[in-house]
Amino acid sequence: MSEPGPAGAVAPRLPTDRWRAAEIVFWLALVAAFFLFPQHRVLGSQILITALFAVSLDLILGYAGIVSLGHAAYFGLGAYVAGILAVHGWGEPISGLLIAGLAGALFGFATSILVVRGSDLAQLMVTLGIGLMMYELANQLSSITGGADGLSGVAMNKLLGAFSFDLAGSTAYVYSVVVLFLLFVVARRIVASPFGLSLRGVRENRKRMPAIGAPVTRRLIAVYTVSAAMAGVAGGLLTQTTQFVGLDVFGFPRSADLMIMLVLGGAGRLYGGIVGAAVFMLAHHWLSDLNPIYWQFWLGLLLVVVVLFARGGLLGAIDVVRGRFGGRER
Amino acid sequence: MNPSFLPSRRKVLQGLGAAAAATAFPRYAYAADPLKIGLILPMTGPFASTGRQITAACKLYLQTHGDSVAGRKVELIIKDDTGLAPETTKRIAQEMVVQDRITVLAGFGLTPLAFAAAPVATEAKVPMIVMAAGTEVIPQRSPFIVRTGFTLPQNTAPVALWAAQNNIKRVFSLVTDYAPGHDSEKTFVNRFKAAGGTIIEAVRTPLRNPDYAPFLQRAKDSKADALFVFVPSGEGLAVMKQFEERGLKQTGMKMIGPGDVVDDDILVSIGAPAVGVITSMHYSAAHDSPENKAYVAAMTKANPGMRPNFHSVGGWDGMHLIYEAVKKQPNGNGQQLVEAMKGMKWTSPRGPMMIDPATRDVIQNVYLRETRMVNGEPWNIEFAKFENVKPSGDL
Numbered sequence: 001m002s003e004p005g006p007a008g009a010v011a012p013r014l015p016t017d018r019w020r021a022a023e024i025v026f027w028l029a030l031v032a033a034f035f036l037f038p039q040h041r042v043l044g045s046q047i048l049i050t051a052l053f054a055v056s057l058d059l060i061l062g063y064a065g066i067v068s069l070g071h072a073a074y075f076g077l078g079a080y081v082a083g084i085l086a087v088h089g090w091g092e093p094i095s096g097l098l099i100a101g102l103a104g105a106l107f108g109f110a111t112s113i114l115v116v117r118g119s120d121l122a123q124l125m126v127t128l129g130i131g132l133m134m135y136e137l138a139n140q141l142s143s144i145t146g147g148a149d150g151l152s153g154v155a156m157n158k159l160l161g162a163f164s165f166d167l168a169g170s171t172a173y174v175y176s177v178v179v180l181f182l183l184f185v186v187a188r189r190i191v192a193s194p195f196g197l198s199l200r201g202v203r204e205n206r207k208r209m210p211a212i213g214a215p216v217t218r219r220l221i222a223v224y225t226v227s228a229a230m231a232g233v234a235g236g237l238l239t240q241t242t243q244f245v246g247l248d249v250f251g252f253p254r255s256a257d258l259m260i261m262l263v264l265g266g267a268g269r270l271y272g273g274i275v276g277a278a279v280f281m282l283a284h285h286w287l288s289d290l291n292p293i294y295w296q297f298w299l300g301l302l303l304v305v306v307v308l309f310a311r312g313g314l315l316g317a318i319d320v321v322r323g324r325f326g327g328r329e330r
Numbered sequence: 331m332n333p334s335f336l337p338s339r340r341k342v343l344q345g346l347g348a349a350a351a352a353t354a355f356p357r358y359a360y361a362a363d364p365l366k367i368g369l370i371l372p373m374t375g376p377f378a379s380t381g382r383q384i385t386a387a388c389k390l391y392l393q394t395h396g397d398s399v400a401g402r403k404v405e406l407i408i409k410d411d412t413g414l415a416p417e418t419t420k421r422i423a424q425e426m427v428v429q430d431r432i433t434v435l436a437g438f439g440l441t442p443l444a445f446a447a448a449p450v451a452t453e454a455k456v457p458m459i460v461m462a463a464g465t466e467v468i469p470q471r472s473p474f475i476v477r478t479g480f481t482l483p484q485n486t487a488p489v490a491l492w493a494a495q496n497n498i499k500r501v502f503s504l505v506t507d508y509a510p511g512h513d514s515e516k517t518f519v520n521r522f523k524a525a526g527g528t529i530i531e532a533v534r535t536p537l538r539n540p541d542y543a544p545f546l547q548r549a550k551d552s553k554a555d556a557l558f559v560f561v562p563s564g565e566g567l568a569v570m571k572q573f574e575e576r577g578l579k580q581t582g583m584k585m586i587g588p589g590d591v592v593d594d595d596i597l598v599s600i601g602a603p604a605v606g607v608i609t610s611m612h613y614s615a616a617h618d619s620p621e622n623k624a625y626v627a628a629m630t631k632a633n634p635g636m637r638p639n640f641h642s643v644g645g646w647d648g649m650h651l652i653y654e655a656v657k658k659q660p661n662g663n664g665q666q667l668v669e670a671m672k673g674m675k676w677t678s679p680r681g682p683m684m685i686d687p688a689t690r691d692v693i694q695n696v697y698l699r700e701t702r703m704v705n706g707e708p709w710n711i712e713f714a715k716f717e718n719v720k721p722s723g724d725l
Contacts, residue, residue: 039429042421139507139536148508148537150416150442152471167453168428238417244446246416251538253414292373292381292410 017192026271027181034173042169047281048176049237054261054273055180055187056230061259062268063191064223065203066115067123069255070131071231073111074104076250078232080138083151083245091157097179097236104232105225112224116217128252135250150246154239165241172241179237180274183230187270190226199223264306266313275314365402365656367649368426370447371437371462372413376538379564379595380439380462381410384645386633388436391649394628399653400660407432413439414538416446423450434459434667436648439641440562441465441509448472455664457671459651461644462563465509466721469690474664476671476690478651479644480612482513482560483723485588488610488696488716490518491725493556493586494525501527501586502554504545504569506561507534514560514588517723522558530554540565542572549583550576556584559591563641566591567600574603584608589710592701594639597708604701604708612694613640613680614710625679640680647678651685681715691721 033044053075060066078100085096115126138145145151158164163171190196198214209216239245248254257280265276283302287295310317369388371381385408397404407430411419419438426432427450435451436459438444444463448471451458460468460477464485469475493501501522505511511534519529530552533545540561546569549557557578561569569591573579585591589611592604615626615637625646629638655670656662662670672687683694696719699710716725 039425042424042428046417046421148442149465150445152445152448167424167450169424242417242420242446243449244416244420246442246446248415251414288410292408293378295410296374 041173045172051274051277053234068127070127072254074228074231075235078235082236100236101233105229108228116220266315368432373410377413383642387642387645419443486517487723490521503532616709622679
């Protein structure tokens with residue numbers, strides 16, 4: 001996390017916002033996956049949702065340097081908000097998703113004041129605490145949330161009044177891709193803006209930033225709120241595509257796995273979250289198919305290898321390889 | 331190029347015709363259509379023992395009854411849902427339906443997981459055999475759900491009656507805070523009170539990472555005649571350890587409950603502290619019948635060191651139900667298979683059982699058992715039985 005960002009060492013101008021060819025290919029690949037693997041659209045949609053969640057964590061962890069082990073609090077809140085709305089008759093997906101994002105943003109704003117004050121360790125503890133509190137709250141309010149049995153009876157209307165959420169997951173996949181893309185564009189714009197640059201400044205040296213006139217706390221609160229909103233949308237998306245909410249949306253493993261995915265893919269580069277989520281979940285899926293009992297061993301081994309030999313995650317490793325074999329100078 | 335290398339036009343047309351015919355009637359099963367059974371179970375995580383027991387029983391059934399039925403080859407597809415993430419269970423169920431084109435969904439270790447998968451069964455019109463999860467309302471969630479395990483009210487009502495008749499007046503209740511626990515608590519409290527008993531306090535412990543020590547201390551301080559306990563299979567070890575360490579037994583407090591706390595899978599590990607616990611349940615590995623003796627012997631032989639528990643018979647009888655339904659309806663669709671299952675009766679290792687045609691739930695004998703040492707190992711010895719107990723627990 002301490003290495004300079006892709007544009008860190010270049011001349012003092014804003015990072016370019018132009019879409020590179022590799023990026024366009026990446027997004028076309030996500031579209032192509034819909035047609036190439038028609039039988040895996042359900043898994044695909046869950047990967048995309050997790051990817052969105054990972055991108056939201058990347059905004060605060062990779063760019064602003066806020067470490068969080070409780071990001072599931074906002075994800076879960078969005079999931080329950082979307083679920084409870086649908087249970088009580090508000091089955092329209094898009095407005096439900098917006099409300100889930102809004103709930104994430106409000107709660108993110110309220111809690112950001114606690115989170116952004118401390119150092120790394122304090123942030124870890126505070127976010128962990130927020131996650132645990134939300135988990136227990138959902139567990140206790142079982143009349144509203146269904147408690148440990150989960151919230152069932154989530155009935156969604158057709159998306160745009162035309163596409164129902166089908167068993168094969170086609171609607172879920174397309175819906176997830178579109179939402180991920182839209183929010184990714186927003187996140188991409190944010191990190192390429194002067195605001196985004198100031199976040200990197202905070203990450204690199206928090207004490208110096210006030211000296212050049214950047215209000216550190218306000219910047220951090222802003223990005224934390226945006227990130228929480230995105231996590232809320234991701235949670236809402238999961239609820240709407242699975243039509244079920246379980247307590248595990250608030251679970252610690254969800255926050256911890258998320259951080260693993262981000263580190264695996266490469267933090268501080270937005271695409272790292274998406275790649276990490278995809279690799280982690282595909283490995284999980286493939287390994288547990290091979291052996292339903294001992295698959296966790298191989299997943300653990302993969303993580304150890306990546307952390308040891310690919311600093312900066314998988315994308316970092318690709319950069320290293322490209323640099324070594326005469327890739328473009330950056 | 332050698333012209334004979336190219337397929338003739340006729341061959342191409344034949345091939346295309348065959349392909350078109352194959353895609354035109356994909357839904358119709360023919361005799362050689364394999365019978366694919368998709369087992370979704372927790373194979374890792376805190377509830378892995380449930381998955382282990384059920385897969386062992388299902389595989390044993392395949393070994394002993396052959397891997398084909400009514401001319402259809404039986405394929406078991408086993409997937410791990412880790413026991414804690416309902417959306418994973420649902421996703422696996424969807425994939426099994428869409429990708430593997432399974433005939434029957436089965437397994438389901440915990441109630442929330444069965445709830446999450448129920449809409450898939452309804453939409454895909456595939457029978458869903460619930461082998462483990464024990465909340466009473468599960469079969470109401472989909473007309474395609476059939477249960478071969480048990481319900482908590484069924485396993486709780488007999489011990490409530492026994493307690494009231496055996497000089498137990500004041501009871502402290504401790505259950506896990508999720509639907510089966512609520513079911514069990516409700517059944518016990520209502521029936522015990524109706525029979526003249528008093529509940530001092532009813533506490534609920536969290537489902538994940540519970541610490542039983544403070545609850546058991548409270549139970550001890552309450553000076554109740556008995557402690558009523560329901561915890562999910564596998565958790566009994568931690569409860570019994572605390573029960574022993576805090577010296578509740580020495581105060582004369584009896585432990586009672588449905589049989590999950592002295593689950594056969596962990597009973598040997600619990601050891602001596604379990605002696606004297608009174609439970610009611612549909613299955614004990616010590617059940618005295620030729621069917622059960624053969625079953626326990628075969629299970630122990632195939633899985634050294636494992637004693638079959640109540641979840642394993644849920645798996646065994648689930649397989650039996652699927653086999654028998656397919657024998658009746660060799661090429662039946664989901665609806666026809668469920669119809670064939672309704673009202674089916676057979677003698678299981680647990681004793682006689684049947685599928686209630688009205689609720690698609692299990693009606694079976696429930697036994698009162700006391701945990702005793704036999705040949706140096708603890709066993710749940712049955713000493714009384716209630717015949718044909720309904721899923722609601724009505725005796």
